[in-house]
Amino acid sequence: MQNKSGHFDAILLCFRCRHFYNLTRVFFLACDAVPFVLSLCLRKIYSRLRARLKLSFNMSAAGEEEENAADLKIGDEFLKAKCLMNCEVSVILEHKYEQLQQMSEDPMNQVSQVFEKSLQYVKRFSRYKNPDAVRQVRELLSSYQLAEFELCVLGNLCPETVEEAIAMVPSIKSRGRVHDDEAIEKLLNDMSLIKKFE
Amino acid sequence: MYLKVELNWNVVIPAENLDIKGLMLQKAILVRLLDDFAAKKATKDLGYLVAVTTLNKIGEGKVREHSGDVLFPVSFTCLSFKVFRGEVIEGVVHKILKHGVFMRCGPIENLYLSNQKMSDYQYQFADNPCFLSLKTGSRIEKDVTVRCIVIGVKYMEAQKEFQAVVGLEGDYLGPI
Structure with a gap:
């Protein structure tokens, strides 16, 4: 055991x-x-x-x-989106404002702050006041192969010389685009002519 | 830069605004859309929402089960304002400080031009302060238009505001 x-x-x-x-x-x-x-x-x-x-x-x-607008590098949706020049916006907003005026006595109360500030801004910065001139400028600029964005910057700033135009919109000269100095010069001349005769 | 944008939104009409007459309903939808549009103010992608230009289509309404409200899909075109990096814009000076100036450009209230970005200009202390360029004699003071290039853009979600930093480094930039 x-x-x-x-x-x-x-x-x-x-x-x-x-x-x-x-x-x-x-x-x-x-x-x-x-x-x-x-x-x-x-x-x-x-x-x-x-x-x-x-x-x-x-x-x-x-x-x-x-994103660099100088080289035309903005979002795809904006490249394709329709851009508007200040003068076009001015025509649209003033028309809208008149409509509101007819409906009520105090239209400034009716509109949003964003609308009010935009209206003030485009009134100050639109180069072409006459709606016909605005249309002509749009037609003229569209006949050159410009991106919507470039078109509007040129229409907004109305550069006087070729160098100024290139400084404002560097992308019109780069990337093997067809614009030579003479073409840009002609475009600027035509724009100032429209301004003169509006 | 102003943009023309097509948007599709849903508009909710409370049950009491529903009317047998078709026109009243359309008006209610439009009024509601304009209110919503103004309240929205801005979005990160599109920038400031400025104005509705055309109403393209009002779709079939859907009844919300609990409240009885009706939701209508609406497609419309509107204007928006956005600044892009590298874009040349014109602003109006509204405030001058020792270390820079604030400008206004359309709906954007705060475009900041730092004195480091305009090395030619010196701050002048006086009754109405300004920035003066000794080389060219041009001055930046209140209510002056300045042409400048956008360096950076920021969107503040809470206030629904955009801010941008701008500079004068480039040809043909400066007060006009």
Whole structure:
């Protein structure tokens, strides 16, 4: 019995030892694994952070790269969108204002602040007052191959010399466009003629 | 730069404004659209919303289940104002500070021209302060028109306002 129990004990001890051995093995494995897993996690976090940083950098860089009206780099939707010159806006807004005037005595109360400020601005900055002249200028500028955006900047600022026109709209000379100095000169002359005879 | 934009919005008409006569309904929709349009003021992509020019189409109304309001899809054309980086614009000076001037351009109230961006001009302290160019003798003072180039644009969502930084570094830029 004594012997048997001793034997039993020995087996138990053996079992325990094995168990302990297993446990330690697991423990060491875990010890090994934890830093590994940790490093993985850290690496992941780091790369994610870096990606985000890079993204934000890229975004600011891309923003700088992408939108630059001087090189005609504005959003696609705006290149295709119809731009209006100040004089055209002036014709539209004044017409609208007159309509409001007929409906109520105090039209300034009816309109939004944005409308009011826009009206004041275009009244001051429209070069052509006569609606017929406005139409002629639009027709004239459309006959040259200009982007909507360039067309409106020229119509708004009415440059007097070729250099001034190029300084205002650098994109008309770049990218192998067909405009030579004489063509621009003729365009500016025609514009000032319309102004003279309106 | 003013832009002509076509938009599709949904207009909600409260149940009590619904009328049997078709014209009254159209009027209610239009009035509601104009109110919404004025309240919207500006968006990041389109810039300031200035005015509705034409109403193109009013679609089929859909009844909202709980309130009984009717929602109409509406397509219309409007004018908007936005400035682009690199664009040459003309602004009117409305405030002069030691370190720069503020200008107005259409609906945009705050175009900032820093004195670092107009190195030719010196601040002059007087009864009405101004910036004076010693080389050319031209001066930037209140209510003067200045032609400048846009360096950067920022949209502030909370106030629904745009701000821009402008400069005078380039040919043919300056007070007119």
